[in-house]
Amino acid sequence: MAVEGRTRSEVLAGQIADEILTGSFVPGMRLDEHMLAERFKVSRTPVREALRQLVATGLIDMQPRRGAHVAAITADRLSELFVAMGEVEATCARLSALSMNPIERRRLQALHQTMAGMVEAGNESDYVEANRQFHVTIYAGAHNATMNDFALTLRRRLDPFRRAQFRAPGRLRQSHAEHERVVTAILAGDSATAHAAMLDHVNLVEDAFDQMSHGGRRAAGSRL
Amino acid sequence: MAVEGRTRSEVLAGQIADEILTGSFVPGMRLDEHMLAERFKVSRTPVREALRQLVATGLIDMQPRRGAHVAAITADRLSELFVAMGEVEATCARLSALSMNPIERRRLQALHQTMAGMVEAGNESDYVEANRQFHVTIYAGAHNATMNDFALTLRRRLDPFRRAQFRAPGRLRQSHAEHERVVTAILAGDSATAHAAMLDHVNLVEDAFDQMSHGGRRAAGSRL
DNA sequence: TTTCTAATATTTGTATGCAATATTTCTGTA
DNA sequence: TACAGAAATATTGCATACAAATATTAGAAA
Numbered sequence: 092m093a094v095e096g097r098t099r100s101e102v103l104a105g106q107i108a109d110e111i112l113t114g115s116f117v118p119g120m121r122l123d124e125h126m127l128a129e130r131f132k133v134s135r136t137p138v139r140e141a142l143r144q145l146v147a148t149g150l151i152d153m154q155p156r157r158g159a160h161v162a163a164i165t166a167d168r169l170s171e172l173f174v175a176m177g178e179v180e181a182t183c184a185r186l187s188a189l190s191m192n193p194i195e196r197r198r199l200q201a202l203h204q205t206m207a208g209m210v211e212a213g214n215e216s217d218y219v220e221a222n223r224q225f226h227v228t229i230y231a232g233a234h235n236a237t238m239n240d241f242a243l244t245l246r247r248r249l250d251p252f253r254r255a256q257f258r259a260p261g262r263l264r265q266s267h268a269e270h271e272r273v274v275t276a277i278l279a280g281d282s283a284t285a286h287a288a289m290l291d292h293v294n295l296v297e298d299a300f301d302q303m304s305h306g307g308r309r310a311a312g313s314r315l
Numbered sequence: 316m317a318v319e320g321r322t323r324s325e326v327l328a329g330q331i332a333d334e335i336l337t338g339s340f341v342p343g344m345r346l347d348e349h350m351l352a353e354r355f356k357v358s359r360t361p362v363r364e365a366l367r368q369l370v371a372t373g374l375i376d377m378q379p380r381r382g383a384h385v386a387a388i389t390a391d392r393l394s395e396l397f398v399a400m401g402e403v404e405a406t407c408a409r410l411s412a413l414s415m416n417p418i419e420r421r422r423l424q425a426l427h428q429t430m431a432g433m434v435e436a437g438n439e440s441d442y443v444e445a446n447r448q449f450h451v452t453i454y455a456g457a458h459n460a461t462m463n464d465f466a467l468t469l470r471r472r473l474d475p476f477r478r479a480q481f482r483a484p485g486r487l488r489q490s491h492a493e494h495e496r497v498v499t500a501i502l503a504g505d506s507a508t509a510h511a512a513m514l515d516h517v518n519l520v521e522d523a524f525d526q527m528s529h530g531g532r533r534a535a536g537s538r539l
Numbered sequence: 540t541t542t543c544t545a546a547t548a549t550t551t552g553t554a555t556g557c558a559a560t561a562t563t564t565c566t567g568t569a
Numbered sequence: 570t571a572c573a574g575a576a577a578t579a580t581t582g583c584a585t586a587c588a589a590a591t592a593t594t595a596g597a598a599a
Binding site: 143147185 | 321322325360363364367368370371379380392395396398399402403406409410458459460461462465469
């Protein structure tokens, strides 16, 4: 271990989060404190503190004297999360159009151009990473720590449901075209259009997910 | 006390939050676990759990092995919070315009009309409470638990800075006029206007606060 | 067989004590 | 006197033990 500066309960929180995100701990599963303490070779005290931290992320639920459970996400709740994600992303795009400084605008433009190359090359894995960076850049461009936190939290939460989105044929090219509208609006300082364009983009991502999960394997829908 | 179903650490979290919000625990103040345990007559364990919970609300900071401190808010950070609040409220208004059912729309309208009477009567304290309800109604009308949570969190966080806002002469009447635009847009299902109107409203609240805190006592600015 | 009750067992909440780390104070030297 | 290093002190992190509450199961009565 030997991670300095991090306390055992923090490391634990990360480990438990991983188990949930990778599906080892399935939704609705009871998270027994003794079990966790045993599994990770610590006492119940750091386990309890880790659970408290995880409640804040929305990954687990806790009720007094009834323990912790992996948050079971319903289709409705998932849909709500996608809506919220869209709204928050759109807001960040709006604020970015208003607040980004010249350097940030240049960086965004450069990143977007780099991604064009990945689309041509059909390089999916690079595009996925660049896409994440694209969105995070826009969160940061809003110059608002609170909105930035909201956006990152939602992104983390929805990540497992988004993994496969770029598998859909033509999705890469379409995504890039949607980004194009967003980037153009932000660079032009057109906040209203930036908002609308980003909202469309994220909604389309949700649609893509819907198609995946209905047409393909239903597994993803019940994973978190 | 004797609140059933609530655990000691939860009650504690509320008590500590109160001390912070009322100004007994000033920003930057070290929250020593022994001190808190002594003060509230419990052991350090529930104190620690309460502190973990409070970190999530943003009311306190914790660093490994360096303890908890009351979050010291800078003017910049406060300004950011107001911006975020405005964006989130505006988004809720937007979604409410799209999603409120007939009953909710009627309720919102009724509440707004009731508030007109309070303005006429100059009944400040009732208006403050009704105002809170007005905004919470719009959060709920968005039919999105995530946005609702964001909005409530921000409201709680900014509450201490907003206490005195309605003291400004004519502010009651102005507030109600701004609400009028929001309500009309929501009832008409005009999401874009609802968004814009709410954004204006909240920004004006921030302006009112600025005037208060510069013109009047500076205390509020350093309270949280 | 089913249902209600009571006893048992499991699990969470809290207290206390020890170990590890950070902070403060003291002492010696430049 | 000021500064650096070391010892002392204080405070947090973790483990263990016990108390309180909930869930489960066994048994009796209908």
